[in-house]
Amino acid sequence: MPSLSDADLVPLVGLPCCTRLVGEHPTHWVGEKYIVAVSDAAGALPMLIPALAELVVPAEAVRRLDGLLLTGSRSNVEPHHYEGEPSAEGTAHDPPRDALTLPLIREAVAAAMPVLAICRGIQELNVALGGSLHQRIHEVPGRLDHRAPQGAAEVRYAHAAHAVRLAPGGALERLAGAPELTVNSLHAQGIDRLADELVVEATAPDGQIEAVRHRSAPFVVGIQWHPEYRVMDNAFGRALFAAFGAACRAFARQRRA
DSSP: OOOOOTTTOOOEEEEEOEEEEETTEEEEEOOHHHHHIIIIISOOEEEEEOSOTTTOOHHHHHHHOSEEEEOOOSSBOOGGGGTOOOOOTTOOBOHHHHHHHHHHHHHHHHTTOOEEEETHHHHHHHHHTTOOEESOGGGSTTOOOOSOOSSOHHHHHHOOOEEEEEOTTOHHHHHHTSSEEEEOOOOSOEESSOOTTEEEEEEOTTSOEEEEEESSSSSEEEESSOTTTTGGGOHHHHHHHHHHHHHHHHHHHHHHO
């Protein structure tokens, strides 16, 4: 049988779902912008993973996939996962997503599978590997208010909130071709204590960690902002997802070999 070229190989990328009520109907949900970024910019086939931790065996899911994308969400990781204080009243949580993603992340990292973690995803990545979170960054002395501006989604995601400084010589600086990026910002919680397995790839002007990578894994990257928004119109977003897609194809090819 002839071998597939890289252009012919379409990797499968898993996207764990959030759980939400749509009207009266419980749903398992992933935003379209993440699906489009995986298909159009990474050149991969997005596969939604329902938040059914009792049915999804992490090792089996990793065996069937070539990459993992952790999406943003309005919900926060429950603080008991990192020995944090109870959340403020009214904080949105998604226990089924936590139960799915945290063990899935650890399994994917152990298998050297490519992982791209965005917004809530970078927070999950840090917690899964032993780090902790600030639950309300705007209440931390000396920190900016990283929450989204009021208005429609177009306003919130298109808003240039602040610059991030990229780590000199780091993976993201090489992708960006510049030492700094201006990014959107739509998060209330963020990394506090960094997991030992992660290193910082970007920081905000107030020192808040905005991007990380794994110390030794081939491609495990976390981004606090939203490069998936209008990804094909954003040079850095395109480069990031293209690199993720290339890592997924390399992982698929190596495993098939």
